[in-house]
Amino acid sequence: MVGLTERQDQVLAFVVQEYVENAQPVGSETLRRRGLGVSSATIRNELAALEELGFLMQPHTSAGRVPTEKGYRYFVESLMDEFELPLVEQRMIRHQFHQVTLDIDQWMRLAAAVLAHSSHGAALVTAPQSEHCRFKHLQLIAISDQVALLVIVLYEGTVKQQMLALAQPIEQEDLMRVSNRLNDYLGGRNGEQIRALAIALSAFESDVVRIVAEVMRQVDARSSQDVYRDGMMDILRQPEFSASERIQALLEMLEQRSLLEAMLSEFAPARGVHVVIGSESQRDEMNDFSIVLARYGLPGEATGVVGVLGPVRMQYARSIGAVRYVAGLLGDLMARMHGR
Amino acid sequence: MVGLTERQDQVLAFVVQEYVENAQPVGSETLRRRGLGVSSATIRNELAALEELGFLMQPHTSAGRVPTEKGYRYFVESLMDEFELPLVEQRMIRHQFHQVTLDIDQWMRLAAAVLAHSSHGAALVTAPQSEHCRFKHLQLIAISDQVALLVIVLYEGTVKQQMLALAQPIEQEDLMRVSNRLNDYLGGRNGEQIRALAIALSAFESDVVRIVAEVMRQVDARSSQDVYRDGMMDILRQPEFSASERIQALLEMLEQRSLLEAMLSEFAPARGVHVVIGSESQRDEMNDFSIVLARYGLPGEATGVVGVLGPVRMQYARSIGAVRYVAGLLGDLMARMHGR
DNA sequence: CTTGGCACTCTTGTATTGAGAGTGCTAAAC
DNA sequence: GTTTAGCACTCTCAATACAAGAGTGCCAAG
Numbered sequence: 001m002v003g004l005t006e007r008q009d010q011v012l013a014f015v016v017q018e019y020v021e022n023a024q025p026v027g028s029e030t031l032r033r034r035g036l037g038v039s040s041a042t043i044r045n046e047l048a049a050l051e052e053l054g055f056l057m058q059p060h061t062s063a064g065r066v067p068t069e070k071g072y073r074y075f076v077e078s079l080m081d082e083f084e085l086p087l088v089e090q091r092m093i094r095h096q097f098h099q100v101t102l103d104i105d106q107w108m109r110l111a112a113a114v115l116a117h118s119s120h121g122a123a124l125v126t127a128p129q130s131e132h133c134r135f136k137h138l139q140l141i142a143i144s145d146q147v148a149l150l151v152i153v154l155y156e157g158t159v160k161q162q163m164l165a166l167a168q169p170i171e172q173e174d175l176m177r178v179s180n181r182l183n184d185y186l187g188g189r190n191g192e193q194i195r196a197l198a199i200a201l202s203a204f205e206s207d208v209v210r211i212v213a214e215v216m217r218q219v220d221a222r223s224s225q226d227v228y229r230d231g232m233m234d235i236l237r238q239p240e241f242s243a244s245e246r247i248q249a250l251l252e253m254l255e256q257r258s259l260l261e262a263m264l265s266e267f268a269p270a271r272g273v274h275v276v277i278g279s280e281s282q283r284d285e286m287n288d289f290s291i292v293l294a295r296y297g298l299p300g301e302a303t304g305v306v307g308v309l310g311p312v313r314m315q316y317a318r319s320i321g322a323v324r325y326v327a328g329l330l331g332d333l334m335a336r337m338h339g340r
Numbered sequence: 341m342v343g344l345t346e347r348q349d350q351v352l353a354f355v356v357q358e359y360v361e362n363a364q365p366v367g368s369e370t371l372r373r374r375g376l377g378v379s380s381a382t383i384r385n386e387l388a389a390l391e392e393l394g395f396l397m398q399p400h401t402s403a404g405r406v407p408t409e410k411g412y413r414y415f416v417e418s419l420m421d422e423f424e425l426p427l428v429e430q431r432m433i434r435h436q437f438h439q440v441t442l443d444i445d446q447w448m449r450l451a452a453a454v455l456a457h458s459s460h461g462a463a464l465v466t467a468p469q470s471e472h473c474r475f476k477h478l479q480l481i482a483i484s485d486q487v488a489l490l491v492i493v494l495y496e497g498t499v500k501q502q503m504l505a506l507a508q509p510i511e512q513e514d515l516m517r518v519s520n521r522l523n524d525y526l527g528g529r530n531g532e533q534i535r536a537l538a539i540a541l542s543a544f545e546s547d548v549v550r551i552v553a554e555v556m557r558q559v560d561a562r563s564s565q566d567v568y569r570d571g572m573m574d575i576l577r578q579p580e581f582s583a584s585e586r587i588q589a590l591l592e593m594l595e596q597r598s599l600l601e602a603m604l605s606e607f608a609p610a611r612g613v614h615v616v617i618g619s620e621s622q623r624d625e626m627n628d629f630s631i632v633l634a635r636y637g638l639p640g641e642a643t644g645v646v647g648v649l650g651p652v653r654m655q656y657a658r659s660i661g662a663v664r665y666v667a668g669l670l671g672d673l674m675a676r677m678h679g680r
Numbered sequence: 681c682t683t684g685g686c687a688c689t690c691t692t693g694t695a696t697t698g699a700g701a702g703t704g705c706t707a708a709a710c
Numbered sequence: 711g712t713t714t715a716g717c718a719c720t721c722t723c724a725a726t727a728c729a730a731g732a733g734t735g736c737c738a739a740g
Contacts, residue, residue, distance in 0.1 A: 027702050041714050044703065062702045062721045103503045137512075139479050141493055147677050149499060151491050153481055159489060159501050163443045163677075172477075233595060236588060247587060248576060255573060337487050337503075367733050381683050384734070402690045402733045683740075689733090696727080703720080710713070 025064030116231025365404030456571025461650035
């Protein structure tokens with residue numbers, strides 16, 4: 001890519017900032033007032049050049065300029081100031097996390113809330129998962145004569161529960177014995193190993209094992225995975241979504257959890273903050289949106305994704321800062337939970 | 341309330357049905373074509389009378405008529421045909437419930453999905469709760485050296501989990517012992533009793549008891565209660581919400597879970613299906629909506645609420661049928677789970 | 681009590697117009 | 711060579727006007 005002149009950089013940066021702020025095509029006069037030391041005519045020349053190069057476009061002949069995706073991309077890569085979350089905000093966030101109980105579910109909720117709040121976009125968070133989850137512990141608890149609760153704890157920290165119908169009443173004592181026995185057999189194994197396990201079990205025990213295997217299969221397939229979401233409202237307030245079909249398209253996408261899940265994994269292959277702008281995602285339904293996301297967690301063991309979804313006209317610096325900080329924080333918390 | 345003539349009943353019913361279907365003010369000519377055996381002029385007279393009586397209104401001088409809330413109310417009370425969910429649909433729904441695991445959480449999700457689907461509105465469901473929840477069982481599970489998982493099961497079937505940080509490592513064996521000991525002490529008690537409990541406990545044990553009490557307090561206060569929702573999208577497709585401020589108002593309300601919770605309990609005091617139309621709710625934010633809901637469960641023990649939220653121009657018969665059926669079904673399922 | 685007829689009202693869609701914003705280009709100034 | 715003032719041009723947007731259509735209310739006759 002050919003380099004732009006310093007002034008072109010400056011003009012492009014101003015256009016992006018101005019447009020992000022006001023959602024209105026920005027003209028030469030506005031730009032001049034913004035403080036470049038040259039006349040509007042000069043700026044018009046630069047604007048024409050930037051348009052020629054594909055960084056800007058005009059919605060129609062006599063409107064101001066709007067950044068193209070290429071323009072945003074260049075802005076994010078080369079023009080944008082690094083943005084760290086203000087220290088006060090960082091402290092506040094840390095504080096909130098320490099106040100909440102040590103529960104993955106709650107962490108995810110809080111992460112989404114915090115992210116939505118500080119990025120002014122829609123936050124998306126997935127719980128940490130490893131390639132193949134490993135069994136840690138199960139516990140059977142009598143609920144009534146005919147029903148028992150099966151709690152399954154995975155090494156990743158995920159806790160799944162499942163009720164099961166009992167053919168005949170079983171005492172809590174016996175359930176405990178079964179739990180202990182199965183824990184000995186299953187501890188540390190992954191789903192595949194458990195499915196392949198060939199040991200002598202009672203009918204009830206093998207029922208339980210089958211359920212455990214099924215649950216772990218679901219977790220592995222991420223099919224049961226929830227995407228924690230927050231801040232949907234903020235995004236609707238953006239002027240580009242005042243048309244109701246667009247709102248619908250957006251909401252429909254956000255409802256489709258499976259789609260979100262797939263996207264999140266696809267766009268955040270490794271650690272670090274990734275930015276996907278509009279149609280770069282190669283997905284039609286994302287054409288009007290950008291997403292900033294990062295993988296967090298213990299690489300190789302268990303990782304999840306945090307991200308911010310917003311209009312292409314998004315506050316990238318702010319979002320990137322927020323995502324980076326929250327990802328780091330969640331990573332620390334996980335490390336601590338796993339006792340490292 | 342003075343009775344209407346038979347023909348007025350018929351005209352009003354037609355207006356409601358027609359308007360519910362097409363969302364357009366309905367005029368005398370449309371009504372005549374619908375099959376009353378009289379001319380449009382006669383119908384106009386009846387319409388004028390119904391307007392005089394407050395059952396109908398005109399959006400403007402020369403438009404058709406639209407039902408008022410009073411009109412809908414009369415329709416629901418006196419004019420509407422009883423509507424039972426078709427047997428095929430009933431069977432399909434039952435089938436779905438039997439396919440799913442015996443898990444309250446899953447039931448609620450499914451109930452919301454089913455309700456949304458068959459009412460074409462937004463479904464709202466709350467999990468069963470009793471006045472004062474009672475402790476059934478707890479289980480401590482070692483996650484790492486520094487963290488244990490506390491699973492709390494309540495008589496109502498609710499399962500809550502909470503991680504807790506350990507000051508020092510505790511063996512799974514010891515955790516088991518603590519669990520057993522506390523189960524003996526706490527079994528069957530409600531939150532208040534647990535808070536008042538004065539027995540000799542280790543520091544760790546009393547930590548656990550304190551957490552249990554806190555969780556139960558939250559459950560009692562319904563502050564942690566989730567409202568299961570589904571079908572938000574359908575409601576947005578209604579023409580009355582094409583204006584984006586209205587969509588926002590709606591979504592904002594649906595996001596406010598605490599508000600929903602409060603409303604649901606308020607409007608479904610006892611068993612049976614309740615219908616609240618528009619401003620009857622005395623809540624400004626509900627002015628444009630109606631809600632059909634029913635309390636389900638084991639009265640006196642544990643009950644929840646299922647409901648359908650939609651525009652005032654809602655298919656009441658259909659919604660009432662769906663809500664009634666799902667409420668009954670959930671009640672049966674709960675009874676079975678509690679082994680009655 | 682019902683109905684045909686008719687004038688009247690109000691909305692809605694379309695066409696027209698003028699103001700405003702912003703551009704591109706040219707020619708002069710630096 | 712770059713910058714700038716000037717100006718004609720283009721396009722949007724809001725306001726206005728107008729015609730068509732839907733529906734009403736009312737009167738007088740059946």
